[in-house]
Amino acid sequence: MIGIIGTGMMASSLTVLTSGHGFKTLVLARSESSRERCMNAVDGYYRQMVDQGIITPEQVEICKSYISYTSDYGEMSRCRVFFECVTEKIEAKEEVYKAIEKSCPEAKAICSVSSSIVPGKLAEVAGKYADRVLVTHPFNPPHLVPYFEICTAECTKPDVLPFVKELLAALDRKTAILKKPTPGFIGNRLQFALWRECLALVEEGICDPEDVDTALAYSFCPRYTSIGIFQHFDNGGLELNATTCKATWPIISDKKDIPDFMKKLMAEGKMGAKSPSRQGFYDWNGVDMEAYSAKVSEPYWRFCKWEFPTEASSDDI
Secondary structure: OEEEEOOOHHHHHHHHHHHHOOOOEEEEOOOHHHHHHHHHHHHHHHHHHHHOOOOOHHHHHHHHOOEEEEOOHHHHOOOOEEEEOOOOOHHHHHHHHHHHHHHOOOOOEEEEOOOOOOHHHHHHOOHHHHHHEEEEEEOOOOOOOOEEEEEEOOOOOOOHHHHHHHHHHHOOOEEEEOOOOOOOOOHHHHHHHHHHHHHHHHHOOOOOHHHHHHHHHHOOOHHHHOOOHHHHHHHHOHHHHHHHHHHHHHHOOOOOOOOHHHHHHHHOOOOOOOOOOOEOOOEOOOOOHHHHHHHHHHHHHHHOOOOOOOOOOOOOO
16 A cells, blocks of 8 residues: 655645556545645546546546545555655655654655655654655656656665665656765756756857757757667767767856846746746746646656556455
8 A cells, every 4th residue: 555645746646646556545635625635636637638538537436446535644554655745844754754653564665755855864854764765756747757766865775775666667657766865866957957058058149048949849859758868879979979078068058056137037027937927938928828738748648558457446445
């Protein structure tokens, strides 16, 4: 049985992922309103899958029979693995770990979906379960994006990593294992290194944001949905790669602060699509956000071909 602590976007998406694979899933909601919010999000995610023709409404009901909700840690005593999805504050996570230690004697692994706190810091506040805490960092929403990066603490028991890796494989997720912790882990370090250079190109007056987005969408980004960057450059030859590195690395940005033009946008209240002005690098006024959201999800639907459970859960969770 899988325990999910939290009811936000990450928790609700993980609930779809686990229940959609036939794992009994118990979600801890601290209030009735948070429980309803999570249930509505789960329903919405499954409805999108129905709209894509991935699953039938009848299959959705079977999957949802594997989900239960509670506000009592005591009811989670049979859970062997937990996904901790609470806010990125060490105090909040410490509270969760203490409650699991008190009420859940069969805990095998406590998987934090933290995107910024390294596992060693989590282990420091995890009490006797410190050797079972690790970071399993997904990209949102994890029921669509089939990737987790796993990072353990020095004190993590040797059997925890293979156990969690096997579970994620059963959930049809690809995993990358960090040999040692680093802020941002793998994915965010890569993404924000690219983002720094995107900002530099605009700041230096070389091109506009639209040109950067066009370059990414129609040049090399599609390639990396089927092969890796090390594969690509290895196939092209290291001699050519080294020559290009020498030509480009001296001019690539190494700035340690965000550029002035971005600071100016923020000072003007142009914080992006969700800001009151609905402006940022782009003007989002009049944009069909439902169509935009569908476009964001479109590349990932091909990964959502699971073997859904065919029978409802046989007993109460």
